[in-house]
Amino acid sequence: MIKRRLFSASLLAAPFARPAFAQTWQPSGPIKMIVAYPAGGPTDVIARIVAADISGPLGQQVVVENISGGAGAIGTRTVAKAKPDGQTITFGNNQTHGNNMFMLKEPGYDAVKDFAPLAGAGAFEHVFVVRNDLPAKNIQDVIALAKAKPGELNYGSTGIGSGSHLSTELFMARTGTKMTHVPYRGASPLVQDLVGGRIDLSNSTLPSVLAQIKSGQIRAVALGSPKRNPHLPEVATLEEQGVKGANAASWAAFFAPAGTPQPILDRLSAEILKSLKKPETIEKIDKLGFTVEPRDPAQFKPYQAQEIATWVQIAKDAGIQPGE
Template identity: 90%
Template sequence: MINRRLFGAGLLAAPFVSRAALAQAWQPSGPIKMVVAYPAGGPTDVIARIVAADIAGPLGQQVVVENVSGGAGAIGTRAVAKAKPDGHTITFGNNQTHGNNMFMLKEPGYDAVKDFAPLAGAGAFEHVFVVKNELPAKTIQEVIALAKAKPGELNYGSTGIGSGSHLSTELFMARTGTKMTHVPYRGAPPLVQDLVGGRIDISNSTLPSVLAQIKAGQIRAVALGSTKRNPKLPDVATLEEQGVTGANASSWAAFFAPAGTPQPALDRLSAEIMKSLRNPEVVAKIDNLGFTVEPRDPAQFKPYQAQEIATWVKIAKDAGIEPGE
């Protein structure tokens, strides 16, 4: 009787023990490629490299960040969706690559939900309106006045069609009755370079992509698209403080693997990334960029992603944006 009870207890415990053991036992057999669908030097790329360096030791393999930009982030993301699902290819994406492209691009070449398994949600980017120093505007109301005086003459840069910087600016124009000309870029670095150089007038950029330039006096911040001021820019008022309502937006970022990746690999990769996002040294490095770290495990991230996709669909609808624009 005792042996039967012990045997039965072992059978009941086996599924739980085996999954944990398998996850811990899974070990990459070679370097892991972490694809970033944007140029090197942008905030998505920098955060990916911080985490990649931190998880390489525990995994016992190099984690190599590879930049595959273009197509509003679809080219690199599509490559990961079609990669061999063995745990050796992952990606650090965001609300554009794993959300907005589904309704903004007519043929993205992948399904942001069905073709990927989330590993960890990383957190969110605040947006900040920045202008070239030559633009005679120090507040968002002065930007609105300039845009209304000469409709379509001001141009704004974004990190690509369907990006947070694109849709949030279109929403801003819909809320304020203004019209500016869209200039899409293949990521933040070329956009910021042209803004500093005075070749574009304004951008509603993610804070990490422009914080250093703001602090260096190379460009000017005129409004934050968030509910409260950011301690890194305490003198920059929010949109709502300046009389613009219903135009706030933030962008998120997360790690993904191709769908079909074995569960032990997913569990191990997710566990190491989650540990990294809770590592105080890693958090400090990312926080200094202006990114808010909010780790979410796969179970927490899935409903969050679904809600965020619905939110951005509404933003696009409210802004009157059609797919493929």
């Protein structure tokens, strides 16, 4: 009878074992947070804000490492193949963990099967920006220039399959225009060339160009969002300027390699979500023009699936074939 009671008690206690273990897991050394883009871009900056904030609670430094190239596939592939022990994670986005699945012939990983989501962070709004000496004060001016000389205007993006690429292709499909695509390895080199007048325009994420807009180095002509942004209240949306069905936003999220033990995922997820909900973290990220919307893994999984379906449709509407 006594043995039976002890056995029953152990069964009752079992469900509580995992959360207890999750709280006691400690990383064995510094954690690498891979960013698949060059340093200085918005994805990199947000990753560094969160990495610095969670280092204390985790008891180890979280170090951001930039591995750019291949439309974000090189760095992301590195994480997919990393040991699933919680020591290597990544801050990715709709390109690395969505669009590459249907835009690259061989990305070298499966954006869904090879990763476990830790937390959704939110989304980047897109804004059309032009070099200062381009004779365009609004988006209709851009359309007129593009139609006058098809293919002569060139637009920069953060790589094939990025949000800035597909959203601009969608814009061209909606407006009947043709421009030449110039892909970059990330936001920083793109912005440098735009400021330097080496490319004409870009449909960039707001955080990557907000400082340059405010300093007068480049000019914003339209927001690709349903409503105006408080950081740029004077800039009208695409819809306000007569362009319908061309809005797009790029999400971002934290991931660990698939196969990482659940207690480790739970601990990392909890610390990242705590950071994303802190007023001071939100304030720092909001200044960049990024909309913080934390999602736990259970909320993020269906959101990611829906977003992938949305971007597949955007590529289809823009006439881009998968694998192109």
